[in-house]
Amino acid sequence: MKYTQLGRTGLKVSRLVLGTMNFGPMTGEPESHALMDAALEAGINYVDTANVYGWGENRGRTEEIIGTWFAQGGARRDKVVLATKVYGNMAASEGPSWPNHDKLSALNIRRAVEASLTRLKTDHIDIYQFHHVDRNTPFEEIWQAIEVLVQQGKILYAGSSNFPGWKIAQANEAAARSGRLGLVSEQCLYNLAERRAEMEVIPAAEAYGLGVIPWSPLHGGLLGGAIRKSGEPGRSGEGRSAEALANSAVRTQVQAYEDLLDKHGLEPGEVALAWLLTRPGITGPIVGPRTPEQLASALRAVELELPEELLTSLDEIFPGPGPSPEAFAW
Template sequence: MKYTQLGRTGLKVSRLTLGTMNFGPFTNEPDSHSLMDTALDAGVNYFDTANVYGQGAGKGRTEEIIGTWFAQGGERRDKVVLATKVYGNMTAQGESVWPNHDRLSALNIRRAVEASLKRLQTDYIDIYQFHHIDRQTPFEEIWQAVDVLVQQGKILYAGSSNFPGYKIAQANEAAARRGSLGLVSEQCLYNLAVRDAETEVLPASLDYGVGVIPWSPLHGGLLGGALKKQEGARRS
């Protein structure tokens, strides 16, 4: 396995990342545990999840599955660089959406990180990512909340996901004014079929020393030959 430093940090991560979005609704717990063991054995140390993952099996279910895997011991938690996300509302389907239970207010960040730590059965998150931009909350408030969590040892770094280039710049400029580290990673849609990130996201990330973590690198399997496999199966 090849490793690289994440952006301008000293953190070393594997070039390949294990995405866990299907854990729970499409991949049961034993199979999910087996996949994580296989990834770790292959040297993959970067595991990505989100608090809302698990739709269909229940929001938060994916984090719970990772938590029960960590609980098996064997240095699983120590070897993994764990990234999860905050933004989406965690209200169960059919229940009334209550104010302040989503987005990036200091209140929701505090509430969400505590809930993720409990589900993940860990006392810290390596990279806490903002799942989407929040036009209603100023970055000064967001960084105040993040700085408190860093001081408490509950998160080590902050990252973003699905941010446009100008928001990466705004976020890191606001962090610099506070003397905070700012965003160290951006997880964006980027592959050979969808290259929009090359216009602004990649240049902004390069300028600010932000590591880029592409999601859907095979475009939902399309670039891996998924359609050809389906066509071959129909012919057979």
């Protein structure tokens, strides 16, 4: 496994991030524990989750599964950089809905972090992430709440998810005014087929020293050989990638992508991950394997070197918008 610094921090993290959103809803606890063991053995030390994962009436279930894994011992917690998120309403798992049970008020941050620590069976969270922008809570309030948690030793760093570039700037300017560290990471939707983050989010993250953690690196399976797999026996032709391929322009792009990689003898999903690892400012993509085979494929991507000729061809198939203001001004 290869490692890098998380943004401007001294924290070393693996270039793949183990995403756990499927743990609970799609992957049972024993299988989830086996995947985490395999990831740790392979050198992945960055585990990402969120308090709402498990979804619906089972919100919080994913954190519980991680917590029971930590409880097995073997220095699991000590070896892991643990990231979770706060924002979503947890009423489904904690009782009837009531005001102040969601978003980023100081009250909800305090409540949510205590609940996550209990589910995760740990005394601290390494990276506590804001899952979404809260338009009603000033950053001065948010940073005050975070500072208390840092002083208590319950969290070490703060990160964001799904923030626009100007909110990253606003958050870190507010933190700087009070002498605080501010955001150290940003999770955003970014992959070959969805490159709008290059306009402002990634430049803002680079300017403020945030590590960028792309989610959905295969764009819902679209970049994982979707056309090839659609012809395999037992495939239902349903789901996000099937819906996207119903668009003729998208299908043409994906077909060109798969044809190009066939010529090079490369696997589409591995190339999509390897491409992200070549991009400026990227710490590492979030991978959410459901099987050992999917984990093994993601690990191969870390070692995959993409030649310049191939990178150029990928840009031709999936051209990015470029940075702002050029992307929209002329």
